[in-house]
Amino acid sequence: xxxxxxxxxxxxxFKEIIDTPSPVGYYIKLNPxxxxxxxxxxxxxxxxxxxxxxxxxxxxxxSKTVLIGAHADTLGLVVxxxxxxxxxRVRQLGGVNYCSLEGETAVVHTRDGHEYSGLIACQSxxxxxxxxxxxxxxNENTMVLILDEDIKSKDxxxxxxxxxxxxxxIEPRCAFTDNGYIKSRFxxxxxxxxxxxxxxxxxxxxxxxxxxxxxxxFPYGEEIGLGGTYVPEExxxxxxxxxxxxxxxxxxxxxxxxxxxxxxxxxxxxELTTRLINYAERMGCDYAVDVFYRYGTDGxxxxxxxxxxxxxxxxxxxxxxxxxxxxxxxGIENTLKLLYAYLLDI
Numbered sequence: 351x352x353x354x355x356x357x358x359x360x361x362x363x364f365k366e367i368i369d370t371p372s373p374v375g376y377y378i379k380l381n382p383x384x385x386x387x388x389x390x391x392x393x394x395x396x397x398x399x400x401x402x403x404x405x406x407x408x409x410x411x412x413s414k415t416v417l418i419g420a421h422a423d424t425l426g427l428v429v430x431x432x433x434x435x436x437x438x439r440v441r442q443l444g445g446v447n448y449c450s451l452e453g454e455t456a457v458v459h460t461r462d463g464h465e466y467s468g469l470i471a472c473q474s475x476x477x478x479x480x481x482x483x484x485x486x487x488x489n490e491n492t493m494v495l496i497l498d499e500d501i502k503s504k505d506x507x508x509x510x511x512x513x514x515x516x517x518x519x520i521e522p523r524c525a526f527t528d529n530g531y532i533k534s535r536f537x538x539x540x541x542x543x544x545x546x547x548x549x550x551x552x553x554x555x556x557x558x559x560x561x562x563x564x565x566x567x568f569p570y571g572e573e574i575g576l577g578g579t580y581v582p583e584e585x586x587x588x589x590x591x592x593x594x595x596x597x598x599x600x601x602x603x604x605x606x607x608x609x610x611x612x613x614x615x616x617x618x619x620x621e622l623t624t625r626l627i628n629y630a631e632r633m634g635c636d637y638a639v640d641v642f643y644r645y646g647t648d649g650x651x652x653x654x655x656x657x658x659x660x661x662x663x664x665x666x667x668x669x670x671x672x673x674x675x676x677x678x679x680x681g682i683e684n685t686l687k688l689l690y691a692y693l694l695d696i
Contacts, residue, residue, distance in 0.1 A: 353633070355548055355686045357679065361526060363387070364544035368534055371457065371519030373426020374443035377401040377570045378459075380422050384568055387547050391554045400580060402569040405550060409562040416587040417565045418689070419648045420542035421572030424535070425672060427495075427518035429458065432504045438468070438495040440518060444573030448488035450673035455521040456495055460511040468497040470520075523674070530679040531604070537668050537675040542591040543568060545665075545686055549693070561695040569648060578648025579655040587622060588659050589692065590649030591685070593675075594640065594667035601638035602667035605680035607688050610663040612641045615650045619660035626662055629691035635684045638667070664688055 372380040388395045431439035458466045474480035524534035569577035594608020602608035630637040649661030666681035
């Protein structure tokens with residue numbers, strides 16, 4: 351069964367979304383971008399009280415409503431303390447790997463709309479100065495943000511408008527190689543957001559109607575386990591479009607789509623997961639079925655919260671999850687092929 355997606359659109363959409371900061375709970379900048387794409391497709395966006403963005407496509411059969419959830423939040427930080435010398439102490443948003451962040455550029459977003467860049471560093475920042483520069487554990491008690499400003503005191507930092515609780519986003523450093531690799535922070539889960547928008551565009555341009563009423567959801571709390579806790583009452587199936595993992599004991603790879611049979615919490619719905627496997631077979635997808643550890647999605651968050659639905663999860667596999675991640679455009683294509691088959695129930 352043939353399906354060809356717009357690679358150039360996916361790349362440009364992904365790049366724009368990646369370059370738009372959206373650490374956990376910070377929806378201010380990305381929701382307008384999602385609204386812009388929806389307008390381009392002739393669709394409207396609506397929001398719940400948690401600022402989750404939704405785009406709905408009417409299906410040929412309104413007997414049920416399915417939801418495709420691609421979380422819009424990323425890992426990030428918040429300001430937790432300002433030291434006397436002007437260095438900023440941080441607290442994580444989501445499962446941050448501080449070793450991965452060392453030496454990275456970050457931006458503080460103040461409540462009054464200003465932005466200040468800085469360097470994430472270990473307090474023992476130089477092998478020329480500190481005996482424990484190589485051995486000190488990297489965690490929120492040893493990492494600091496050094497602002498790219500001529501400041502030397504706490505009062506000077508506060509004069510910039512920086513306060514406790516200000517959000518901090520991390521430079522994603524997105525790059526595409528000529529042979530199809532995608533390297534970036536936050537492929538988890540902005541590749542899935544771009545996949546969702548790419549699929550909506552494909553359906554609208556080709557006059558395709560999904561089998562069932564379909565809601566695309568873009569929540570901002572997956573990285574802390576809250577993204578799928580509220581689901582519109584009419585939804586009976588929740589597909590978490592999220593990354594797959596690569597490692598010992600896993601069959602997934604960067605060119606395949608990974609179907610998650612179980613995460614750290616519970617198995618996904620038996621019938622729905624079996625359906626996804628059958629769709630993947632019929633579409634000729636390069637796919638893997640895996641059981642993931644230290645991993646969860648909004649799908650299982652929705653079930654844990656008591657929503658009356660069944661859930662499943664699939665997506666492109668990545669190297670170095672929660673770090674500088676890498677996948678391949680073939681993994682994106684296989685993810686889109688499986689999503690296409692699910693939406694049409696073919």
